[in-house]
Amino acid sequence: MATLELHSIVKRFKDNTVLDDVSLAVDDGEILVLFGPSGAGKTVLLRLIAGVLDADAGRIVIDGEDMTGVDAEFRGVGMAFQNFALFPHMDAFANIATPLEARKTPRDAVRAGVESVARLLKIDHVLTHRPRALSNGQKQRTALARALVGSPPVLLLDDPLRNVDAKLRFEMRLELPRLLADRGATVIYVTQDYKEAMALGDRIAVMGQAGIRQIGTPEEIYLQPAGLDIARLFGDPTINLLDVRPSRDGQGIHVALSGTRVELPAAMEPSVGRACVAGLRPETLHFVKAGTKGAVPVTIEAETPLNEKTVTLARTRGGREILVSRPAGTPGPDHGEAFLAVDAGSVLMFDKASGERIAAGGPAAPRKRATA
Known part of the structure; x- marks a missing residue:
C-alpha cells in the first residue's frame, strides 16, 4: 500500500x-x-x-x-x-x-x-x-x-x-x-x-x-x-429546490410553502431574511392526513412505481412541482388533493445568489476548492 x-x-x-x-x-x-x-x-x-x-x-x-x-x-x-x-x-x-x-x-x-x-x-x-x-x-x-x-x-x-x-x-x-x-x-x-x-x-x-x-x-x-450543484448530482429522484425567504417571529423560524407555515430549527438562524433555496429530499417528505399541524397542501399530478419505491409528482398551490418518494407498497394518495409533512431537520438551505449551502448555526460556506 x-x-x-x-x-x-x-x-x-x-x-x-x-x-x-x-x-x-x-x-x-x-x-x-x-x-x-x-x-x-x-x-x-x-x-x-x-x-x-x-x-x-x-x-x-x-x-x-x-x-x-x-x-x-x-x-x-x-x-x-x-x-x-x-x-x-x-x-x-x-x-x-x-x-x-x-x-x-x-x-x-x-x-x-x-x-x-x-x-x-x-x-x-x-x-x-x-x-x-x-x-x-x-x-x-x-x-x-x-x-x-x-x-x-x-x-x-x-x-x-x-x-x-x-x-x-x-x-x-x-x-x-x-x-x-x-x-x-x-x-x-x-x-x-x-x-x-x-x-x-x-x-x-x-x-x-x-x-x-x-x-x-x-x-x-x-x-x-x-x-446546489453538488446537491443536484446526488439522489434519485433529484432533490426538490424551492425559492424561500425564511422569517422569524415570536414562535420561531419558518418559511411558507403552499400557503402553509413550515417550522425550521433554530439552527437555521443564518438564513433569516435572505433569499434562499430550500432543498427537500423526496424521501424526507411524507403524506399525512388533512388537519395535521404544518401539513402542506398539494395536488397529485402523477405517480410512478419504480420497483423498490413509488415516486409521486405533486404541485403546490403556487404551482411549484414537488417529488415525493416512498417505499413500494406503502399506502399513499395517487390523485386529487393531498397533504405533506416536511421533516424540518432534513431541510437544506442554500444562498440563492451564490448557490452555497448555508451551514446551520454559521454563515454561508465560502466557495473554495476542497483539500484533504
Whole structure:
C-alpha cells in the first residue's frame, strides 16, 4: 500500500485550464472516488498521477516520494484506462499478463495470477479471445484485470464499469470493495454514477469546474452538500429546490410553502431574511392526513412505481412541482388533493445568489476548492 498526495496541481491545454490548484491526500488502502460531470477533469487528473501527462505546476507525491520527472513505469501505479487500451494482436490472457511479464515473473506465477483475477472478474472463459472478439464489457474487465494483476500499491480506475451490463454492474459494485481490499492498494476510482460513488468510496471528491468542490464521506456529501450543484448530482429522484425567504417571529423560524407555515430549527438562524433555496429530499417528505399541524397542501399530478419505491409528482398551490418518494407498497394518495409533512431537520438551505449551502448555526460556506 502507499499514500498519495497532490499539491496545488495545475494543468492547462493551450488557453483552457482543466485543473487549477488541486490538492488532496489519499490514505494507505483508501478508496477515493472522483465524481463529477463529463469534462470536469477526472481522467486528466488520473493521467497526471500515472505519469502519462505532466502537470504545469504542483507536485505529486507517492509514499513520500516526489514523482516530478519520474517516468510512468517507475511510479508503481496501475491504471485501467477509460478507452481500454488493449493490444489488438494479443489475446485477453496476454493483455492481462503484461505487467507480470514486464517484471519477468515466472511463467507458472503469471498463469496463476492471470487466471485468479480473471475468475474474480468473470472473464476466465474468454482468455484466449483477442479484443475484437470481446464485448465492450469484457474489454473493460480485461483492462481492469490488467491493472489489478500486478497488485500495484496505487491503483487508478477510470470508470471501469461504464460498459458493463446492468446485472454485472450491480454485482461488481458489491464485489469490487472486497477485491480491492484484498489487493491492498490505495485506489482512486472515477465514475459519473452517483450510486457507484456512494457504494464504493470511503470518501468522495466531487469535481467541478477546474477543481474539487467538496471532499467527504458518502454520508457527508449526501446530507451536507457544499452547494446546489453538488446537491443536484446526488439522489434519485433529484432533490426538490424551492425559492424561500425564511422569517422569524415570536414562535420561531419558518418559511411558507403552499400557503402553509413550515417550522425550521433554530439552527437555521443564518438564513433569516435572505433569499434562499430550500432543498427537500423526496424521501424526507411524507403524506399525512388533512388537519395535521404544518401539513402542506398539494395536488397529485402523477405517480410512478419504480420497483423498490413509488415516486409521486405533486404541485403546490403556487404551482411549484414537488417529488415525493416512498417505499413500494406503502399506502399513499395517487390523485386529487393531498397533504405533506416536511421533516424540518432534513431541510437544506442554500444562498440563492451564490448557490452555497448555508451551514446551520454559521454563515454561508465560502466557495473554495476542497483539500484533504
